Amino acid sequence: xxxxxxxxxxxxxxxxxQGLLNLSAWALVLVTLVLTHITIAGVTIYLxxxxxxxxxDLHPVVAHFFRAWLWLTTGMQTKAWAAIHRKHHAxxxxxxDPHSPQTRGLKxxxxxxxxxxxxxxxxxxxxxxxxxATPDDWIERHVYSRFAWHGLAIMLIxxxxxxxAAGLSIWAIQMLWIPVTAAGIINGVGHVWGYRNFExxxxxxxxxxxxxxxxxxxxxxxxxxxxxxxxxxxxPYEFDIGFVYxxxxxxxxxxxxxxxxxxxxxxxIKPVADAKTLxxxxxxxxxxxxxYALKLKSVYQQELKNVNKHLDDSVQKTAKxxxxxxxxxxxxxxxxxxxxxxxxxxxxxTMIKMREELRSLWQTTSSSSEQLTLELQAWCTxxxxxxxLALREFSAVLRSARA
Numbered sequence: 472x473x474x475x476x477x478x479x480x481x482x483x484x485x486x487x488x489q490g491l492l493n494l495s496a497w498a499l500v501l502v503t504l505v506l507t508h509i510t511i512a513g514v515t516i517y518l519x520x521x522x523x524x525x526x527x528d529l530h531p532v533v534a535h536f537f538r539a540w541l542w543l544t545t546g547m548q549t550k551a552w553a554a555i556h557r558k559h560h561a562x563x564x565x566x567x568d569p570h571s572p573q574t575r576g577l578k579x580x581x582x583x584x585x586x587x588x589x590x591x592x593x594x595x596x597x598x599x600x601x602x603x604a605t606p607d608d609w610i611e612r613h614v615y616s617r618f619a620w621h622g623l624a625i626m627l628i629x630x631x632x633x634x635x636a637a638g639l640s641i642w643a644i645q646m647l648w649i650p651v652t653a654a655g656i657i658n659g660v661g662h663v664w665g666y667r668n669f670e671x672x673x674x675x676x677x678x679x680x681x682x683x684x685x686x687x688x689x690x691x692x693x694x695x696x697x698x699x700x701x702x703x704x705x706x707p708y709e710f711d712i713g714f715v716y717x718x719x720x721x722x723x724x725x726x727x728x729x730x731x732x733x734x735x736x737x738x739x740i741k742p743v744a745d746a747k748t749l750x751x752x753x754x755x756x757x758x759x760x761x762x763y764a765l766k767l768k769s770v771y772q773q774e775l776k777n778v779n780k781h782l783d784d785s786v787q788k789t790a791k792x793x794x795x796x797x798x799x800x801x802x803x804x805x806x807x808x809x810x811x812x813x814x815x816x817x818x819x820x821t822m823i824k825m826r827e828e829l830r831s832l833w834q835t836t837s838s839s840s841e842q843l844t845l846e847l848q849a850w851c852t853x854x855x856x857x858x859x860l861a862l863r864e865f866s867a868v869l870r871s872a873r874a
Contacts, residue, residue: 490635499634503641507648508686510544513537514653515686515713516720522605523553526701527717530725538606542615542622543629544645549611551592554602558591559658560698561601563673569597570658573674577663584654652685661691668705669696669757670764670797680709687713693732696757702731735759737871744847744870746840751872752847753833760830762868764795766861767822774816786811794819798827818859825854825862 494502517537520526529537541547555569564573569591572580580587591597615622626645630638656678665676675695682689682703690703690711697705704711720726735755741748752759771794779787790812793801801809813820829850832843851869854862 490631490633490638492633494634494637499637499641502634503644506544506641507645509540510645510648511652511684511686511688512713512716513541513544514649515688516717517541518547518549518552519556519688520701520713520717522549523556524699525604526699526728526730527721528727528729529720533720533725538615542619543626544623545649546619546623547588547649548592548616548619550598550602550605550607550616553605554598554600555588555591557601558597560695563675563695564662570654571674572659572662577659580659580662581655584658585650588654653688657685657688657691661689665692667692669693669761670800671695671757677709680704680706682709682711682713687711697732699730700732701728705732733758736873737868738873740867740871742870744844744851746844747874748870748872749832749840749844749847751874752869754874755872756833759869759872760826763826763829763865766865767795767819767826770822770859770861771812771816771819774819778815782812782815794823797830821857821859822862825850825857 516527517529517534518541521529521534538549541549559568559570562568564571566574568574570580570584570587575587623646627638627642630642630645632638634641661676661678662674663676665678666680667676669692671692673695675692677692678689680690687703688694690705690709693703693705693709694700701717702711702714704714717726717728721728733755735751735758768791771791775782775787775791782790786808789805789808793805793809794812813823832847832850835843838846847869851866854866857863
């Protein structure tokens with residue numbers, strides 16, 4: 472019997488080609504999606520929400536599963552990831568931000584995001600300042616940190632043994648998944664393109680309202696507004712699959728949710744806003760201003776019906792996009808068009824001015840609580856006397872707020 476006619480030879484060839492599991496093409500695609508999704512879940516639940524922001528507690532078994540899995544699929548250290556992400560929040564959109572497309576350019580962050588991460592991971596000052604309260608046990612020091620790339624090699628061997636030649640492609644996709652989705656899309660696109668629910672003090676955006684592909688991280692503006700929240704979805708139409716997993720873990724006692732986005736509580740409308748009203752508004756300032764933005768956009772649409780013949784289409788389009796935004800967020804190229812719209816619509820001009828006056832209540836650091844309460848009362852009076860229904864209604868909303 473020759474080698475070519477030996478049945479064992481063909482069994483070995485079959486194993487090399489198809490692996491131990493001998494899966495169909497569609498099954499291999501499904502396995503790849505599942506494996507990469509587990510990695511995404513590990514990043515968003517363990518590294519991001521649990522370690523970097525302490526938004527939830529995880530049972531040690533769950534925490535270590537994710538920790539081991541991420542060692543196998545990314546080679547990232549918990550301390551380095553948490554430290555770099557915390558620095559990103561502390562220095563967001565500045566030259567010290569490790570991966571801001573606002574300062575480094577979208578192309579750089581998208582294509583070289585993993586490289587930026589590795590460079591910052593070597594910064595001992597970053598690790599010392601921002602890497603506190605992360606795992607520092609024996610296995611971290613002697614395995615995960617010491618042999619960071621060995622986990623990737625183990626995963627490569629496992630993929631080839633289980634899936635054969637296709638395991639090479641599966642492994643390659645696993646290696647690219649986080650650099651592309653997290654380092655590229657979230658850190659890059661998530662600070663340039665998308666929609667914003669809140670005027671967070673940075674350029675963060677929600678890429679899509681359905682946070683599924685990247686575990687909920689697509690809702691990036693929501694996260695930057697409430698960074699210590701375990702839940703990233705805010706609006707009724709938004710979906711955060713990462714939080715669904717967290718809720719499931721909490722249900723079986725493997726996680727404890729510590730914080731979710733605050734919600735402005737409302738009671739009876741007070742005749743006059745008081746210190747408690749002010750306290751509630753400041754605590755929920757992002758929601759307050761988001762609601763004001765909705766009012767402003769609604770009034771703009773109504774006012775536009777009366778003046779659209781007097782405004783160029785490009786002016787209308789530009790003003791519609793920026794009318795509700797903080798002044799400093801409006802690009803210079805759009806300010807002339809917005810000014811033209813304000814001159815044509817006095818009610819819009821009034822609402823924009825009063826928006827800035829309201830916003831100054833929580834931007835002022837030198838005034839006492841008593842002085843700020845008086846300013847809030849004056850704002851409500853001015854709104855009610857403005858002759859603009861939307862402002863009168865909003866004043867009533869403010870006076871109904873309670874801590």
